[in-house]
Amino acid sequence: MSTPVEQIKERLSIADVVGSYMQLTRAGASLKGICPFHSEKTPSFFVSPARGSYYCFGCQAKGDIFTFVQEFEGLDFVGALRVLASRAGVTLQRLDPKMQSEYSRLYLLLEKATRFLEDELEQSTEAKEYLKHRGLSDETRKVWRIGFAPNDWRALFNHLLKEGFKPEEMEKVGLVKRARAEDGSPKQGDKFYDTFRGRIMFPIQDSASRVIAFSGRILPALDDGKTGKYINSPETILFKKSEVLHGFHLAKLAIRERDAVILVEGQMDLLMAHQAGYTHTVAVSGTALTLEQLARLKRLSENVLLSFDADSAGIRASERALSLALSQGMNVKVIALTGGKDPAELILKDPKEWEKAVKEAKHVVDFLLEHLLRKVTEGRERAIAVEKTLLPLLLLLPSRVEQSHFIKAIADKLGLREQSLWEAFDKLPSPARPAPGNVSEKKSPAPSRPDARERQLFAILFFAESREEKDTRERIRETLTRIMGKERFEEALARYEPLRDMLLLEASVRYGDESVSEKEEQELLHHFEEDELRRQLSEMMHFLTEAERGGDKEKTAALLQKYSEVSQKLGALTSARFLDSA
Numbered sequence: 001m002s003t004p005v006e007q008i009k010e011r012l013s014i015a016d017v018v019g020s021y022m023q024l025t026r027a028g029a030s031l032k033g034i035c036p037f038h039s040e041k042t043p044s045f046f047v048s049p050a051r052g053s054y055y056c057f058g059c060q061a062k063g064d065i066f067t068f069v070q071e072f073e074g075l076d077f078v079g080a081l082r083v084l085a086s087r088a089g090v091t092l093q094r095l096d097p098k099m100q101s102e103y104s105r106l107y108l109l110l111e112k113a114t115r116f117l118e119d120e121l122e123q124s125t126e127a128k129e130y131l132k133h134r135g136l137s138d139e140t141r142k143v144w145r146i147g148f149a150p151n152d153w154r155a156l157f158n159h160l161l162k163e164g165f166k167p168e169e170m171e172k173v174g175l176v177k178r179a180r181a182e183d184g185s186p187k188q189g190d191k192f193y194d195t196f197r198g199r200i201m202f203p204i205q206d207s208a209s210r211v212i213a214f215s216g217r218i219l220p221a222l223d224d225g226k227t228g229k230y231i232n233s234p235e236t237i238l239f240k241k242s243e244v245l246h247g248f249h250l251a252k253l254a255i256r257e258r259d260a261v262i263l264v265e266g267q268m269d270l271l272m273a274h275q276a277g278y279t280h281t282v283a284v285s286g287t288a289l290t291l292e293q294l295a296r297l298k299r300l301s302e303n304v305l306l307s308f309d310a311d312s313a314g315i316r317a318s319e320r321a322l323s324l325a326l327s328q329g330m331n332v333k334v335i336a337l338t339g340g341k342d343p344a345e346l347i348l349k350d351p352k353e354w355e356k357a358v359k360e361a362k363h364v365v366d367f368l369l370e371h372l373l374r375k376v377t378e379g380r381e382r383a384i385a386v387e388k389t390l391l392p393l394l395l396l397l398p399s400r401v402e403q404s405h406f407i408k409a410i411a412d413k414l415g416l417r418e419q420s421l422w423e424a425f426d427k428l429p430s431p432a433r434p435a436p437g438n439v440s441e442k443k444s445p446a447p448s449r450p451d452a453r454e455r456q457l458f459a460i461l462f463f464a465e466s467r468e469e470k471d472t473r474e475r476i477r478e479t480l481t482r483i484m485g486k487e488r489f490e491e492a493l494a495r496y497e498p499l500r501d502m503l504l505l506e507a508s509v510r511y512g513d514e515s516v517s518e519k520e521e522q523e524l525l526h527h528f529e530e531d532e533l534r535r536q537l538s539e540m541m542h543f544l545t546e547a548e549r550g551g552d553k554e555k556t557a558a559l560l561q562k563y564s565e566v567s568q569k570l571g572a573l574t575s576a577r578f579l580d581s582a
Contacts, residue, residue: 003512004081004090009065011088015049017065021072021256021299036072036299037061039329060534062527067452072299073252074243077506078104079208103502106173106238109165110203110211113175116159117147117201124148127200127219134268135348140275143250144202145211151198151222167192174213174233196231198222202246202267204239204285209249213239215267215285230267232285242290245297246270246283252300254280260303262335262358263289263321268344269307276347276354289321294328305361307335307343322364326396334367336360365393365406369413382414391425453528455503458496460516460524463507469515476521483529526573533570537563 015031018024024031024047035045035056044058055062061071069080085092121127121141127148131141149156157167157176170176171192179191199216206212213233223229233239247270255261262281264270273281284293297304304325325332335357337346347354362370368390376382390410394403407425411418457476464472481489496503507516540563547555 003510003514004085004092005066005510007090008081008084008088009052011090012065012084013049014047014052014054014065014068017084017087018047018054018068020253021068035059035061060531063452070452073207074296075207076103076502078509079206079210081509082208082210103238104505105165106169106236107210107212109160109163109169109175110173110213110238112160112163112165113156114145114147114203114211116156117149117203118145119147120150120155121146121148121201124150126221130200130219134344135272135275136268137275140271144271144274145205147201147203148219149194149196149199149201149216151219153193153197156194156196157192173236173238195233199231202271202285204233204244204246205249206238206244207249207252212236212244215246217267241287243292243296245293246285247274248282248296250274251280251282255282255297255300259301260305261297261301262305262307263297264307264343266342266344269342272344272347276351278358284321289324291324291328294325294330298328298330302330303333304330305333305335305358306364307337307357323393323396326364326393329398332364333361334364336362336367336370365390366409368393369410373413379415383416386410386414386416386421387424391421391428394425395428453524453531454492455496456506457524457528458492459503459507459510460521462496462500462503463511463516466504467515472516472521476525479525480528483525483532530570530573533566533573536566537570540566 015024018033019031022033022036024033025043027046029048029050031047031049032043033045033047034040034043035058037045037056038059038061040058045054045056045061047054053062053064054068063071065084066077066080069075069083070077073080073083075083082092084090128141131146136146157170160170160175161167167176167178171178175195176192177195179193196214196216198219200219202215202217203211204213204215213236215230215232217230218227232241235241246267251261251274258280260280262273262278264273264281264283265285266283267285270281270283270285282297306321306325308321322332322334335343337343337357341349343354346357372382372385372389376385390406394406397403397406403425407421408418410416411421457480461473461476461480464476477489480492484492540559544556544559544563547559
């Protein structure tokens with residue numbers, strides 16, 4: 001019987017999968033496009049339907065449909081498997097509990113917790129009435145799996161104990177806390193209590209729709225003003241706040257289709273926007289916007305519409321977010337909200353006004369200029385505010401023509417001389433280079449991109465060990481040691497050892513009861529060796545440049561000789577691969 005991986009590959013072509021995330025055009029027998037994994041203007045990303053793989057000549061990203069979804073959506077292998085299985089209509093069988101890794105147990109624990117909280121919401125008339133009052137429909141409540149944490153110290157804890165989970169596992173994903181003495185040490189008896197009590201619970205899901213954390217809103221009747229209105233799960237091994245965008249799992253396709261993303265702050269803002277049909281909305285719940293989050297969005301669209309609260313805190317959050325988005329070359333607009341309303345309130349009270357606000361979203365510079373005109377009335381203070389807030393933003397715009405447009409607009413609206421603005425603007429330090437007196441130290445070469453093949457090879461190594469396939473194990477160990485060198489191999493082995501159970505799970509899902517074919521093993525090793533040689537060339541080029549700058553002729557000559565040898569070796573390997581596949 002074929003494995004789920006094989007069934008998915010039979011039903012989904014790499015052209016269809018990659019093409020659903022990015023625009024591809026025909027290039028002979030292949031397809032090409034702008035690489036989503038690094039910044040470029042000329043397409044260097046190629047998809048080969050015949051080989052079922054992709055390759056970028058710019059950043060060397062490569063792989064199959066699973067690798068692509070892993071890297072594009074920031075998932076592990078099992079997460080990518082879930083996404084693709086859903087698209088292919090392949091049913092994933094429940095894994096043998098003995099084969100479950102620590103990670104899969106924690107995902108299961110959070111799933112069990114979510115179901116318990118969903119059931120508790122059905123029993124709480126007060127919680128359901130609150131959600132109804134906020135405008136949420138029953139359908140929205142069920143789609144987003146909203147729950148309720150009873151106002152009890154150990155309701156969820158006791159339920160999960162009965163389900164067979166350990167207190168330490170619950171603590172690891174932030175569902176319970178350990179009672180501690182005044183000095184911070186755990187109290188005797190290892191007493192635990194629920195993190196969330198008396199709260200509406202909003203599950204936060206990863207791109208594969210797996211629950212990884214929660215955000216809890218205190219029920220108004222229980223709000224004594226001493227605890228936060230919202231509390232969120234802490235960072236865990238499953239939940240990295242700087243990487244997660246709440247709602248991305250349901251918004252990603254709509255963002256691609258509409259070529260735009262609406263960015264909001266809160267849980268209710270997100271849910272009400274989706275309920276109103278704005279399914280290309282995501283939230284940065286509980287954290288400031290980060291580069292990691294923007295990178296994920298930019299792969300789908302470069303058009304961002306910010307809709308943060310209209311209060312002072314919302315304006316400050318908008319300014320931080322838009323600066324970051326502009327620095328990444330994104331087209332940023334702001335959905336202006338009036339009357340102190342947040343998006344959820346406006347959608348509930350006047351959906352037509354929300355629709356109008358979205359359609360009339362203003363470019364970020366126009367929005368901040370209007371805000372400045374309202375808040376600062378004195379001429380001198382306005383000029384200072386422009387120099388401190390608006391002109392630095394203009395530096396982030398990619399076009400000199402666009403900069404000219406806004407400098408003229410600022411001059412006209414504030415009654416300032418355009419020439420004076422240009423003089424102040426040209427004196428600002430470029431964001432692309434360090435400011436005077438802040439020269440950075442010399443840096444070593446940037447590390448090569450994380451390689452899914454390396455991870456897969458170590459998974460096969462552990463898989464062979466678990467199956468007592470001594471020949472396969474020794475062959476892979478010897479080849480990896482030869483390619484990487486003994487020291488780097490040992491370092492990599494130590495790095496992957498803590499992930500052994502997760503890698504075994506990935507291998508068992510990928511290969512089932514079969515041994516890894518020698519052909520696949522050799523192809524992986526061949527590609528990995530090419531990657532390693534490219535890494536060496538990149539490193540040598542860095543040191544060669546340093547040696548030339550320092551006038552070290554002897555070192556330069558030695559590095560040139562070594563560079564030539566490695567280049568020839570890489571060329572021979574690449575040629576051999578193409579001859580083998582001809």
